[in-house]
Amino acid sequence: MRLNSSYLCLICLHIICCYTTGNNYIKDNTLQAFSGRIVYPTSSTYDQDRISFNKKIDAKPAIIFFCNDSEDIKIAINYAKSVRKPIRVRSNRHSYEGFSIADDAVVIDISGITTIELNHDKTTVKVGAGNDLYNVYKKLWEEHLTIPGGSCPTVGIAGFTLGGGIGFSSRLMGLAADNVVAFELITANAQFLTINEQQYSDLFWxxxxxxxxxxxxxVSLTFKTHQVNNNLSIYKIEWDWDQLYHISNSWFRIRETAPDTLMMFLRFQKQEGQKSIFSFGQYFGSMIELKKILEPLLQFPAKNILVKELNYMEAVDFWAGIPHRIHATSYREDSNKQRQAFKATSLYLRQPFSRQALEVIDKYYTQNDIKNNYTIIDSYGGQINKVAENFNAFPHRGTIASVQILAYWQNDIEKNVQLEWSRRYYCALEQFGEGGAYSNYPDIWLKDWATKYYGNNLHRLKQIKRKYDPHNLFHYEQSIPVE
Ligand SMILES: Cc1cc2nc3c(=O)[nH]c(=O)nc-3n(C[C@H](O)[C@H](O)[C@H](O)COP(=O)(O)OP(=O)(O)OC[C@H]3O[C@@H](n4cnc5c(N)ncnc54)[C@H](O)[C@@H]3O)c2cc1C
Known part of the structure; x- marks a missing residue:
């Protein structure tokens, strides 16, 4: 039987304060009730267990608790308090800036909590917070159901949803966060809460x-489910860079009147030194209808065009690159081959890119010494924008698109060039944005990041932070400030 958590905390404190102990002593004597795996800097798996998706992150935590359930999480929280070390919460390790790990921190890893349970009438699904998106899609597909997730299969359902969560179904079904009907969580004082519109509604918000x-x-997220019985259509088109102005203008015009059933992306890229323009997207309808909507874009001579009908799961696999791309956790197993180092940032638009903005983009992509650089524009609107900016904590409801800037490098020389490019490109492009940024694409360099991420919702978020975490236990470089 497990020990009561506050009792456990006292024993833990006592032993740590009274004796000078080694890590194994702590494990053997005070963490016996912990059912998961504990990893120390001396453990043989330490280097693998501290890997993050972004190769630029190289943090060395003091201890990693791989938790199996809520009781394990409580023990880990109490342990962190007793040794007065910072806590980092981690699920699938995709934080761009490594906010789920830190030097000398206690990492509470919940990737082992992977249950997925449909309710009796299959209208909701309770998902363990350790699942990645692909697990959830795959399980729900057995019933021809889904939730609106993102395209990358390895992203964690928890980190994705907690920051908003946008993907191929969002204009039709809303953000992932908009589809949550309940969470289970462990608070700063190691209390288990179920939160929803009825109980702890402020925290739920x-x-x-x-x-x-x-x-x-x-610990878990409960979502509304959506039926995906019918085939859908996907498209992917690539053009030469010299059509930048035409393609961008045409894309924004189509976006303006596109039905909610269509999610469109536009990508300016330099890949291995080659510039090109991409648009891709997913339409819940037939290929013929999709081609009709895309007609203005299809008029421009393209390098590659793909439009095809698939069932929902085939589309998930297509965007995930399966079977060609190795699935899931492989980035954690091979630190060199699967992972890349990158810097990202974001902004939001209320207007299509003007000619002046496109001149800036053209100028920065024409820089010779950059190699792998992307500007990805996600179309907003549809269900995302049909709720008010204070519907929940995600505020960017009146925008027409998000713009994500990504720069990748392989070595230190490239790193310096890419970081400098990112900084200058963002500064030049920022004037065309509306002032916001997406917290799921965090950027440690952003000034006034809290206002950019949370807009008019920031004031209420600070109040809720003071109420539920007054001592700022859950703290990192860009966590909600208590003051
Ligand atoms: C390749 C790639 C593709 C992406 N595609 C999309 C996309 O299509 N759409 C989109 O919206 N975003 C996308 N993102 C961004 C993604 O949503 C965020 O990086 C997300 O926060 C990652 O969650 P994670 O659980 O994998 O990462 P982690 O690094 O484990 O966690 C990320 C953040 O969430 C917190 N967190 C994690 N688990 C919990 C928990 N159980 N309780 C409380 N806090 C927790 C962490 O502390 C950290 O701050 C993408 C990111 C990558 C790297």
Whole structure:
């Protein structure tokens, strides 16, 4: 039987304060009730267990608790308090800036909590916070159901949803966060709470859009489900760079009147030194209808065009690159081959890119010494924008698109060039944005990041933070401030 958590905390404190102990002593004597795996810097798996998706992150935590359930999470929280070390909450390790790990921190890893349970009438699904998106899609597909997730299969359902979560179904079904009907979480004082519209509704509001490592450790997320019985259509088109102005203008015009059933992306890229323009997307309808909507774009001579009908799961696999791309956790196993180092940032648009903005983009992509650089524009609108900016903590409801800037490098020389490019490109492009940024694409360099991420919702978020985490236990470089 497990020990009561506050009792455990006392024993833990006692032993740590009274004796000078080694890590194994702590494990053997005070963490016996912990059912998961504990990793120390001396453990043989330490280097693998501290790997992050972004290769630029190289943090060395003091201890990693791989938790199996809520009781394990409580033990880990109490342990961190007793040794007075910072806590980092981690699920699938995709934080761009490594906010789920830190030097000398206690990492509470919940990737082992992977249950997925449909309710009796299959209208909701309770998902363990350790699942990645692909697990969830795959399980729900057995019933021809889904939730609106993102394209990358390895991203964690928890980190994705807690920051908002946008993907191929969002204009039709809303953000992932908009589809949550309940969370289970462990608070700063190691209390288990079920939160929803009826109980702890303020905390429930905050966790939908600003929940990443801010208020507690999420154990499960319950979502509304959506039926996906019919085939859908996907498209992918690539053009030469010299059509930048035409393609961009045409894309924004189509976006303006596109039905909610169509999610469109536009990507300016330099890949291995070659510039090109991409648009891709997913339409819940037939290929003929999709081609009709895309007609203005299809008029421009393209390098590659792909339009095809698939069932929902085939589309998930297509965007995930399966079977060609190795699935899931492989980035954790091979630190060199699967992972890349990158810097990202974001902004939001209320207007299509003007000619002046496109001149800036053209100028920065024409820089000779950059190699792997992307500007990805996600179309907003549809269900995302049909709710008010204070519907939940995700505020960017009146925008027409998000713009994500990504720069990758292989070595230190490239790193310096890419970081400098990112900084200057963002500064030049920022004037065309509306002032916001997406917290799921965090950027440690952003000034006034809290206002950029949370807009008019920031004031309420600070109040909720003070109420549920007054001592700022869940703290990192860009966590919701208590003051
Ligand atoms: C390749 C790639 C593709 C992406 N595609 C999309 C996309 O299509 N759409 C989109 O919206 N975003 C996308 N993202 C961004 C992604 O949503 C965020 O990086 C997300 O936060 C990652 O969650 P994670 O659980 O994998 O990462 P982690 O690094 O484990 O966690 C990320 C953040 O969430 C917190 N967190 C994690 N688990 C919990 C928990 N159980 N309780 C409380 N806090 C927790 C962490 O503390 C950290 O602050 C993508 C990222 C990558 C790297």
């Amino acid at each position: 905050a966790c939908r859009g600003a929940g990443n490592g801010n208020f507690g450790v999420i």
